[in-house]
Amino acid sequence: MKLSKILSSYRSEFIAKIKKNTNNNTNKKDFNPIRLDFGSVVFLLARYFGFCYGVENAIEIAYRTVTENPTKRIFLLSEMIHNPLVNQELLKKNVQFIFDSDGQQKISWNELTSGDIIIIPAFGTSIEIEKKIIEKGIDIQRYNTTCPFVQKVWKRGVSLGDDNFTVMIHGKHQHEETKATFSRIKNNTPSFVVRDINEVKIISRIILGKLGKDEFYKIFEGKYSEGFDVNTDLDRIGVVNQTTMLSSETQAIANELKNAMIEKYGIENLHEHFADTRDTLCYATNNNQKATEALLTQNADIAIVVGGYNSSNTTHLVEMLEEKFITYFIDSAEKILSKDQIKHFDIHQKIEKVTNNFVLLDSKPTIILTSGASCPDSEVENVISKILSFLPFKKEFDDVLTDFV
Template identity: 55%
Template sequence: MKTFNVPVIYRSPLISAIKNQRKQQDRMKKDFTPTELDFGPIKIKLARHFGFCYGVENAIEIAFKTVDENPDKRIFLLSEMIHNPHVNNDLLDRGVQFIMDTAGHQLVPWESLQADDIVIIPAFGTTLETERKLASLGIEPLKYNTTCPFVERVWNKADQIGKKNYTVIVHGKPKHEETRATFSHSQAGTPTVVVKDIKEAALLAEFITGQRAPEEFNDLFKGQYSPGFNPSTDLQRVGVVNQTTMLATETQAIADYIRQVMVTHFQLTEATAGERFADTRDTLCYATNDNQTAVTGMLLEPADLAIVVGGYNSSNTSHLVELCEEKLPTYFISSPEKMLSANAIDHWDFHHSQEIKSQEFLPDQPTVTILLTSGASCPDALVEGVIRRLLSFYQLEHKADEMALID
């Protein structure tokens, strides 16, 4: 796989050494057990896969290269480059301006842009409407495009099934930048509706089967369907794609559920199911799959707690937290500094969208075992920082350079 020129401030020699060793031992990525770092009173078990993915490194390389090569131009990002505050703040410090926030609210008026300004499309991609707006201002919309190739793969899949007269069901968070972009590209060619979870998928199924009146659709899926969407005619043939960072098991459950509804309602067989349900396969990116599977493997190990590092508005990171929370006390932090002491930690409660403080997060016992992972937009340098911060609570920070890796 291609390697990228990512700023050294995001790299960690320590984490790179660990990842390289695991790669040598497991070239086919079949071993999802964590790497154990044994420091005596504290043991840290690192997930097999975590941190920057292909799409994130690609976006970072393009963005920083663009800044370096255009010192005399105004440079804008449509919105956050990725969902990591450290990377976004570094770009802001370099003079880059964000045109919109993550919810799509305007921060820089369109009319203030000039034809010779540089506008970078973030890794999530953007809507066709925004592309047209940039073009109308004389700005080539795709010249500085960092859209993740795996996001574009979803768009291509939606386009393929749309041309075969299937309606596209997008499993995603309706307000997320990537889902908004995927929805825009899909609805340009075929009726499209977004479902955020299995509950909404079940609700949509009631329109497929006729259990709900079509008149109810507009209110129940407000803001989540394409113009002119008609539940009576547009749910006869469907296919499911997804925001690339969703929980893999939920996407699969939604696809399986909708497929079974179509089979049952239209009295299909396994051989004829394709007449009503498009086989889109899984449209999650490889990193989402690997990171989630690595967390599943990590959770098979005995431990006292889990720490997940990443941006608080990062979808892929929140799903790693969700997996960990099913088994262990879990702390979602954006940086090492959130661990205030061995007794206090500030961490994100994504269920209620607020940062909370917990006391005595490290158990008072002779040996503590911690599971550690990070999201796909989190620099490895932050993971190393978390390790060093944890070790400092045991006066063992010097051990970070002398780690013993135990397979």
């Protein structure tokens, strides 16, 4: 599916030309940043960023649904994707959200009828919610935008269960995608959700008898399948991930569990106790994170990441860049309030704050710029334009493009 099919307001001709040029690069392993020198400011643009296949697909289906059904009530189970700009546009078209992003139900099932349409978002949904929709007499397949890369994780989890492995799901327990994955696996096989490496270290200690088994039920309350038996269900484990987790942590988690199994059962028996299925991150997460790793080899004055504040993949890009750069996480160009002020999201305090003198624009700064998989390219261009608007002398977009090409 081409970006040209997506609503024109999400497109950026400038970014599209850059991406087209980088896509033509025969060296697929090239994650080097794209240098855009506007004369008085340099942007180092991540090699890969922005809308992924799953998001484009979901937006396309959602807008087609609106166009094809002018007289019907149209609901989205929850946010279409984790981007406020895209969600606001859908709300303007009278699409209503049944759940908010915290999982709170805003519209009760009683209010829905068989004449309504429900769009399933790119994250997918749980079996329990699918059943509710079917009970209402509403078709769950016709307007289902679940990303195929999410479905791949579900299949991997089910297949691990078929091979009698317990499934450890690495993800954010309250995230729609992880809820959907857990619901599909937990009825077939013992399973549980871990958030990070610290929680996997707890699992390792339980496996190795360094921590009481009953601790599992306390620490992972609400995050394990019904009837989970810690005496037997931690003997044979395979791992799947929420598709947008941090790649480095995913590998660390798999290694931690693998080492615990080697210590307990011996390397010769590893395959009986550990299934190495760590790589269920999607291609977009992998590409965007590798491109961000390449940004970390550069020198820059600041980094700006654009995307929804509740977007998992975008937050991970912020975490990575924060290791080296002063990083500002904004959800739109409007958050650059002036030449000196930026309103940005602090992922640690979970608040938006205003920072003064965020960059010295008079000294030809170098600014790293990237965005999450749910951020329209038009917003990345808007950020560039906004910063350029504060500068008296700068090259035109076309000239920069010519230099770049």
